[in-house]
Amino acid sequence: MTLLDISGLTLDLPNGTRLLDAISITVAEGETVGLVGESGSGKSLTARSVLGLLPDRAETGGSVHLLGRSVLGASRSELLDLRRTTASMIFQDPRAGINPMRTVGDHLTEAMRLCEQRSAADARAAASSLLAAVRMPRPDEHLRQYPHELSGGMLQRVMIAGALSSSPRLLICDEPTTALDVTTQAEIIAVLAEQRASRGMGMLFITHDLNLAASICDRVYVMNAGRVEEQGDARQVFRDPQAAYTKRLVAATPTIVVADAEIDAIEARADVPGRASTAAPASSLPAGAGVVATPASTEPMLVASGVSKTYLRRGKAPVHAVIDASIEIPRGGALGIVGESGSGKSTLARMIVGLEQADAGDIRIAGRERTGAPTTRVARLAHARSVQMVFQDPYLSLDPRITAGRAIEDALRLHARLTTADARARVVELLEQVGLGDRHAQARPRTLSGGQRQRVAIARALAIEPDLLVMDEATSALDVSVQAQVLGVVERIRRDRGLTVLFISHDLAVVRRLCDETVVMRTGEIVERGRTIELLSAPQQPYTRLLIDSVPRPDWGREAVPQN
Amino acid sequence: MTTLRQVAGKLGGLLLTLFLASLLVFFSRFLVPGDPVSFLLRGRKPSPEAIAQVAAQYGLGLPPWQQYLDWVGGILQGDFGRSLQFRQDVSVVIGERLPVTLGLVVMAGTMIAVVGLIAGAVAALNRGRVLDRAVLVGLTVLGAIPSFVGSIVLIAVFAVQLGWFPSFGSGEGFLDTVYHLVLPSIALAVVFVVLIAKVTRSSMIDQLGREHVEVATSRGLTRGTVIRRHVFRNAIGPILTVSGLLVAGLLVASSIVEAAFGLSGIGSLLVQSVDRLDFPVVQAIVLLIVTAFVVVNAIIDILEPWVDPRSAAGAGAR
Amino acid sequence: MTTPTMAVKVLRAPRVRRGNLSFDISLAILAVMTLAAMFAPLIAPYDPDAVDFAAIYSGPTAAHWLGTDALGRDILSRMIFGARPALLGPLLVVVASTVIGILLGLLAGWRGGWIDAVLGRIFDVVFAFPALLIAIMAVALFGKGLVAPVVAMSIAYAPFVARLTRTLVASERSRPYVAAYRVQGFSGSWIALRRVLPNVTPIVGAQSTLNFGYVLAELAALSFLGLGVQAPTADWGAMINEGQAGVVGGYFLPAIVPAIAVVIVVVAVNVIGEELSDRIGGGIPA
Amino acid sequence: PDSAAAPDWEYTTETGAPAGDIDSYSWVSYAEPYSLDYAYAFDYADNQVLANVCESLLRLNPDYTLSPGLAESFDHPTPETWVYTIRDGVTFHDGTPLTAADVVASMNRHLDPAVGSSWYSVYQNVVSIEQTGDRQVTVTEASADSQFNLAMGGSAGVIESGATLTEKGADYGNSTGGVNCTGPFSLEEWKSGERITLARYDDYWDETLRAKAAEVEFVFMNDANARVNALKSGDVDGGWMLPYEGIAQLTSAGTGEVYFGLNTAVSSLIVSNLEGPLGDERVRRAMLMALDREGIVEAASKGYGEVTNALTTESVWVGASEQGLADAFEGLEEYPYDVEAAKQLIDEAGATGEEIVLATAPISSDFAVIAQATAAAAESIGLKATIETVTPNAYTALFSDPAAREGVDLFYTVWYLSSPDPLEMYSVLRTGEFSNYGGWSNAEFDQVVNEAIATDDPAARSEKTAEAQRIANEQLPWLPLSTAPMSVFLGERISGVAPSIAFLYYPWAAAIGAR
Ligand SMILES: Nc1ncnc2c1ncn2[C@@H]1O[C@H](COP(=O)(O)OP(=O)(O)OP(=O)(O)O)[C@@H](O)[C@H]1O
Numbered sequence A: 001m002t003l004l005d006i007s008g009l010t011l012d013l014p015n016g017t018r019l020l021d022a023i024s025i026t027v028a029e030g031e032t033v034g035l036v037g038e039s040g041s042g043k044s045l046t047a048r049s050v051l052g053l054l055p056d057r058a059e060t061g062g063s064v065h066l067l068g069r070s071v072l073g074a075s076r077s078e079l080l081d082l083r084r085t086t087a088s089m090i091f092q093d094p095r096a097g098i099n100p101m102r103t104v105g106d107h108l109t110e111a112m113r114l115c116e117q118r119s120a121a122d123a124r125a126a127a128s129s130l131l132a133a134v135r136m137p138r139p140d141e142h143l144r145q146y147p148h149e150l151s152g153g154m155l156q157r158v159m160i161a162g163a164l165s166s167s168p169r170l171l172i173c174d175e176p177t178t179a180l181d182v183t184t185q186a187e188i189i190a191v192l193a194e195q196r197a198s199r200g201m202g203m204l205f206i207t208h209d210l211n212l213a214a215s216i217c218d219r220v221y222v223m224n225a226g227r228v229e230e231q232g233d234a235r236q237v238f239r240d241p242q243a244a245y246t247k248r249l250v251a252a253t254p255t256i257v258v259a260d261a262e263i264d265a266i267e268a269r270a271d272v273p274g275r276a277s278t279a280a281p282a283s284s285l286p287a288g289a290g291v292v293a294t295p296a297s298t299e300p301m302l303v304a305s306g307v308s309k310t311y312l313r314r315g316k317a318p319v320h321a322v323i324d325a326s327i328e329i330p331r332g333g334a335l336g337i338v339g340e341s342g343s344g345k346s347t348l349a350r351m352i353v354g355l356e357q358a359d360a361g362d363i364r365i366a367g368r369e370r371t372g373a374p375t376t377r378v379a380r381l382a383h384a385r386s387v388q389m390v391f392q393d394p395y396l397s398l399d400p401r402i403t404a405g406r407a408i409e410d411a412l413r414l415h416a417r418l419t420t421a422d423a424r425a426r427v428v429e430l431l432e433q434v435g436l437g438d439r440h441a442q443a444r445p446r447t448l449s450g451g452q453r454q455r456v457a458i459a460r461a462l463a464i465e466p467d468l469l470v471m472d473e474a475t476s477a478l479d480v481s482v483q484a485q486v487l488g489v490v491e492r493i494r495r496d497r498g499l500t501v502l503f504i505s506h507d508l509a510v511v512r513r514l515c516d517e518t519v520v521m522r523t524g525e526i527v528e529r530g531r532t533i534e535l536l537s538a539p540q541q542p543y544t545r546l547l548i549d550s551v552p553r554p555d556w557g558r559e560a561v562p563q564n
Numbered sequence B: 001m002t003t004l005r006q007v008a009g010k011l012g013g014l015l016l017t018l019f020l021a022s023l024l025v026f027f028s029r030f031l032v033p034g035d036p037v038s039f040l041l042r043g044r045k046p047s048p049e050a051i052a053q054v055a056a057q058y059g060l061g062l063p064p065w066q067q068y069l070d071w072v073g074g075i076l077q078g079d080f081g082r083s084l085q086f087r088q089d090v091s092v093v094i095g096e097r098l099p100v101t102l103g104l105v106v107m108a109g110t111m112i113a114v115v116g117l118i119a120g121a122v123a124a125l126n127r128g129r130v131l132d133r134a135v136l137v138g139l140t141v142l143g144a145i146p147s148f149v150g151s152i153v154l155i156a157v158f159a160v161q162l163g164w165f166p167s168f169g170s171g172e173g174f175l176d177t178v179y180h181l182v183l184p185s186i187a188l189a190v191v192f193v194v195l196i197a198k199v200t201r202s203s204m205i206d207q208l209g210r211e212h213v214e215v216a217t218s219r220g221l222t223r224g225t226v227i228r229r230h231v232f233r234n235a236i237g238p239i240l241t242v243s244g245l246l247v248a249g250l251l252v253a254s255s256i257v258e259a260a261f262g263l264s265g266i267g268s269l270l271v272q273s274v275d276r277l278d279f280p281v282v283q284a285i286v287l288l289i290v291t292a293f294v295v296v297n298a299i300i301d302i303l304e305p306w307v308d309p310r311s312a313a314g315a316g317a318r
Numbered sequence C: 001m002t003t004p005t006m007a008v009k010v011l012r013a014p015r016v017r018r019g020n021l022s023f024d025i026s027l028a029i030l031a032v033m034t035l036a037a038m039f040a041p042l043i044a045p046y047d048p049d050a051v052d053f054a055a056i057y058s059g060p061t062a063a064h065w066l067g068t069d070a071l072g073r074d075i076l077s078r079m080i081f082g083a084r085p086a087l088l089g090p091l092l093v094v095v096a097s098t099v100i101g102i103l104l105g106l107l108a109g110w111r112g113g114w115i116d117a118v119l120g121r122i123f124d125v126v127f128a129f130p131a132l133l134i135a136i137m138a139v140a141l142f143g144k145g146l147v148a149p150v151v152a153m154s155i156a157y158a159p160f161v162a163r164l165t166r167t168l169v170a171s172e173r174s175r176p177y178v179a180a181y182r183v184q185g186f187s188g189s190w191i192a193l194r195r196v197l198p199n200v201t202p203i204v205g206a207q208s209t210l211n212f213g214y215v216l217a218e219l220a221a222l223s224f225l226g227l228g229v230q231a232p233t234a235d236w237g238a239m240i241n242e243g244q245a246g247v248v249g250g251y252f253l254p255a256i257v258p259a260i261a262v263v264i265v266v267v268a269v270n271v272i273g274e275e276l277s278d279r280i281g282g283g284i285p286a
Numbered sequence D: 001p002d003s004a005a006a007p008d009w010e011y012t013t014e015t016g017a018p019a020g021d022i023d024s025y026s027w028v029s030y031a032e033p034y035s036l037d038y039a040y041a042f043d044y045a046d047n048q049v050l051a052n053v054c055e056s057l058l059r060l061n062p063d064y065t066l067s068p069g070l071a072e073s074f075d076h077p078t079p080e081t082w083v084y085t086i087r088d089g090v091t092f093h094d095g096t097p098l099t100a101a102d103v104v105a106s107m108n109r110h111l112d113p114a115v116g117s118s119w120y121s122v123y124q125n126v127v128s129i130e131q132t133g134d135r136q137v138t139v140t141e142a143s144a145d146s147q148f149n150l151a152m153g154g155s156a157g158v159i160e161s162g163a164t165l166t167e168k169g170a171d172y173g174n175s176t177g178g179v180n181c182t183g184p185f186s187l188e189e190w191k192s193g194e195r196i197t198l199a200r201y202d203d204y205w206d207e208t209l210r211a212k213a214a215e216v217e218f219v220f221m222n223d224a225n226a227r228v229n230a231l232k233s234g235d236v237d238g239g240w241m242l243p244y245e246g247i248a249q250l251t252s253a254g255t256g257e258v259y260f261g262l263n264t265a266v267s268s269l270i271v272s273n274l275e276g277p278l279g280d281e282r283v284r285r286a287m288l289m290a291l292d293r294e295g296i297v298e299a300a301s302k303g304y305g306e307v308t309n310a311l312t313t314e315s316v317w318v319g320a321s322e323q324g325l326a327d328a329f330e331g332l333e334e335y336p337y338d339v340e341a342a343k344q345l346i347d348e349a350g351a352t353g354e355e356i357v358l359a360t361a362p363i364s365s366d367f368a369v370i371a372q373a374t375a376a377a378a379e380s381i382g383l384k385a386t387i388e389t390v391t392p393n394a395y396t397a398l399f400s401d402p403a404a405r406e407g408v409d410l411f412y413t414v415w416y417l418s419s420p421d422p423l424e425m426y427s428v429l430r431t432g433e434f435s436n437y438g439g440w441s442n443a444e445f446d447q448v449v450n451e452a453i454a455t456d457d458p459a460a461r462s463e464k465t466a467e468a469q470r471i472a473n474e475q476l477p478w479l480p481l482s483t484a485p486m487s488v489f490l491g492e493r494i495s496g497v498a499p500s501i502a503f504l505y506y507p508w509a510a511a512i513g514a515r
């Protein structure tokens, strides 16, 4: 008997919106099945319906069977029984998924005590051993802790332990690692794989990361807009996608796998303006290491030397966010900064754009001192013209009340005296540069998609014609396909206008695609630097290696897939 | 969870707020232009003796800060001065009327808690359904009935027409007092019930939409358990905060209800003292209400880490 | 790190509402009452203070649609004139407290630091004085009437507005869009006044609308207690107070008509305020 | 409800003898006494309780006659001296006997500026109060004064234990200090804001007024509705001064009866500014004629009252001769409601278009009626009228502070007399008197009144006083409006009280027993 059998599942809201359309998915015992697709494609809805968790007053059609027992239309007690014995679920955000007002022990034992009527002591013992099984360092101590006292990775382990407490036959994982760092992700995936193997559970694994899906799943289903577009053997699907949607998805997915051919290809493109022209090893970045195509000046566009920043917090230990960091970017160059969450990437970026003042060190942009806070209007505007920034979250970095065109126009007119007509024309020009048009000028952010917003943000930054553009996780919030579009825009502008870029990301694959050189940060310090390709293919530092190894590496032969 | 240091810090905040509030209460009198004696003796025959007595009571010859210190010093020893209308110590005048107000506030508070929580919870658990709508409409209308209107209606219907309850007085002994205070408590409670119900509703709806609730459900806990242990438990924070803010409002609103029901508590005393230009009594009652507010909120503040463990760590936001 | 799911939620936030009947009705009621108050002398069938001993406690008649009170004064005319203090008082309080509150809240939320701490402490102190209490105290100090309570309540309500504004401004200030303005070279005061202020004002304004109902009820209560608007001036609260005397004789209209008017206005204002908060709250990413 | 029908009512003097004693009954008062200190007892709320607990040298009976009280007799040996013989065998509630020293101590308090007695005016002529014998106290005055002795039936003549006065000091008379007097009831409990309980004093000296109730409970209800409801439902057994709106209800409720008794109060408009248009006698007359006084009685007291043209009621003409009474009330100028005639008077006086200011305060509904009606009347005869509404306290100040009367032409008062002599009223209107608020001055009037005051024989005095009343009726220093009876409600359990405004000073509660 199949463990999970979803067939022809449809789900409609009371207002008639169809959210799921004839979904059919099966999971056999012991099998790991992936469910991939972009945001909003209905992955979570599908997964939740397995446990009978449906939106309020939703209409369903089709059927969902768990070990032969129907879920849709099951009585309340039957549903409780299925949840208690047959299937359990791990959610995306462990911070949101565990009641912040109850201890970890409470979270783990409540189902055992209240549903299985086990004694408190018994339940605690069981919880403790579960925590040990998911490799929590001090199980008994953790039982007494509150969620806010644990890190995200630890909490996700707690969530997993909780899900395992009922010894389920099917484990549903809804993007269990999206909120986590790559290194933590790797650990969690390892724990999951271990548990799945030892318990012989079936697993429905939801992710939007094709690489991850490909690396752990036996079969995958690709979802789009509430439908299953394609399904089959994981490698098969990605290596040889049939549906147009899958093809686009695969094409848009960046990878960190460095093929020899690629190094050659890059070398062959060495004359492209803005690209480093030699493949000479550059384990550090002394001035002039990257020979720059713009011959006008040999002085780097950005020089930050010995920059430090410490946050003092009342009643708590100070945070050394950035410690003695030095970076340089040649004119027209692109430098990537990678590192785990909290490693100080954003702090460094904020100091460079002047949102934060460095405690020590020195920042020069285009040869001008930009360390201190600008005091006069002139200095402020000069600083702004030397560096601009694109922020991570496109939904928050645009003023909700101001139309796209107006936002760009404001920036333009702050820096140059322009007639209204001239400003309007320039706005359209800039929007066209990022692949948008006249009609987007009138739109308020709320009516734009994430990708469009981020392009507006880029256009706004470019309006000032800065010497340096800092992009802090500028594509992290976007779906892969949208991310690919935005990266494409940035690449094109660099190519066309020789823009110098500082690109921050936790995603090595994205950095790889955009940046000539990369520095790796860890707890505020720069631990390694070098040409991106070399760094990826031959990391010198153990931390860098760990970072690289943590990235899921599907063996589906990406070489075959042409880039862009 | 809560360190002694945090409690000490909060107590410090409490004392600071009380200090500032006492400054406000005391120096408000100085906002009135003109001679303080004629202000205090408005409407009375200003015999030289009366002037001398008021001047002595307020230490009017002294510099203001000295007057303030004397005043505070007296209050710390339970001496609030002397009532001009009753020719009696303010502490006695207030002390005799305080039990009625406390009884009223306690009874109303109980009703507010019980009815408000139930109504809010019922609405939240039926969000968007007919029952929710009905509760919401009911709350909107009830909340718009000022307590003095409510009092009149309650008296007209239940005391006069039906004769179920007495229409005045606070009764003797426990049961009789409760019986006498039923209608006034209802009149007092209505507006606040609405507030609590609304907060309960939105706080619970907020929690109902949280992922941890879904997680708990997915693990096979019954709906009742989930609501009790996760939704309601987590929703308490905002409810408690709002309750704290209501305390002072309840005490002040009792002046209206007491006036309407002919109860003699500190609320009606406040109004009467304003009417009779008995400033020492006004000052004392205002200070009393403010102190009650500050103390209750400090207690809630100190309980906060128990309600929300994150706040102890300073992680704060919900 | 913001995740795709969260982003979707933000996108989903602005609920497009279909027409809302109770909202429209409430708006119409308020409009009618405001117009009536503004053009009272033109509309009112009688002089609100005109005594007519021949028509004491007349019930509703063709001459007196809502009857007359203990002095034979036309209740309808008194209601129309009484709408002036009844509506103007709360309006002044709401406008004044909103202006004061927004400015202080902006200052505290934008500047932060010690200014925020000091203002926060001051707000805490004022919070300890409920509006009605401050109003009563003002009456004790400055005498009865509408002026002292209105000034006092403006002060009492300002911290509510200020605290909301402060929270909103502080959270706006930490938003990337504000950082983006900074990076573009806009000055702090420009961002605060020209961008953040307009962004928070609608939310604050909608909340303030809700205060209108409370203030109306509180000022009416003050008049009811005999501390507010003084006879013979027509005012709803004072009319309830005066009308109460007739209740015992079975003459309900003089008290019940203004009482119903108070309830209706408060309901209408609350419906409007809540609806506005709903609509506006959705417009800005929360 | 048909508002046109005037209610039926008549004066009663007795309410039927009680069948016997009663354990306890309750009585409602519209307000709590501020103090039971006789020196401050100046209002209905204070006096109606105090009258049953503390007694005066003389007793003011329900028919407004005076009879011996704690003084078993008094003498008037010279025009300036009053000699009181203190009754023997009277004890205070704490058991101590009444002595002449107590009398001296009690009376002297009115002279003590530190006390600030509300009754100082009675004593303004007094030079000394001394014990002149074992049981004898002599009061010496600066000039002849027939009125002093008449006031000894009121609060001004109350006697308290001297020891208690000393002991309680500043707390005397308040809810903590209490009182220690000789009345038929003692103060049992004063629960602030709620009620005062009186208990029968078993060693009371006057057998005829021994309390029929073991206990009387006074409850305070500010709200008129609450008061009526409580009476109607039987929660409270009785009460004085019923709200006019509720009388019909109470009458028809069937849970008791409403009686109307003697009153001394006259509602009138005080002319407080003779410099303005009202300085002209014709304008004053015109004003009175422009007032629809029947309508006012209807609106202000729901018909329970009568229009009057004098400033006193017949009830205070206690010792009057037949001639005196006839002179006083027959053939007075009537001032009928006649707007046209009034207008003409104004024209004659050339006062058309002049402005008058009337002060009022939100004290009770009759204030609003009078203010509105007066303004309307003034406007109707071509004057301009402004109503100035002040607080009740500021209104009180009109009666005590000339500065407060600045710019006020007219204000309303209900003036009641505390002694059984109309002279109390007219002595006030003499030139330069404190309460002659408008500064009205008429030499003939002054002379008549002064003669009357110096006249000891009540009959002869009344004839003089009648002359004064006629002058006042013609000249209208105050504009008399109406009189109203004193109302009282007795529930079905009780009976025996004599309806009269004397309840302010007479131990009326002692007479009430089971029906
Ligand atoms: N309770 C609900 N009520 C109404 N619409 C909903 C509800 N839950 C989800 N949706 C809608 O259903 C669609 C699919 O949502 P779902 O959460 O399954 O997407 P997803 O594939 O999991 O996306 P993500 O990668 O962002 O988690 C979305 O358009 C979402 O707006």
Ligand SMILES: Nc1ncnc2c1ncn2[C@@H]1O[C@H](COP(=O)(O)OP(=O)(O)OP(=O)(O)O)[C@@H](O)[C@H]1O
Pocket (backbone or CB within 6 Å): A311, A312, A313, A319, A320, A321, A339, A340, A341, A342, A343, A344, A345, A346, A347, A348, A506, C001
């Ligand atoms: N304003 C601040 N006050 C106190 N600590 C801060 C502040 N801003 C950042 N930090 C701390 O500084 C450290 C570095 O933060 P930063 O935002 O630079 O990290 P990041 O590498 O950008 O991480 P992420 O990938 O999560 O964006 C973190 O530990 C963070 O908690």
Ligand SMILES: [Mg+2]
Pocket (backbone or CB within 6 Å): A043, A044, A045, A174, A175, C005
């Ligand atoms: Mg999802």
Ligand SMILES: [Mg+2]
Pocket (backbone or CB within 6 Å): A345, A346, A347, A472, A473
């Ligand atoms: Mg960052």
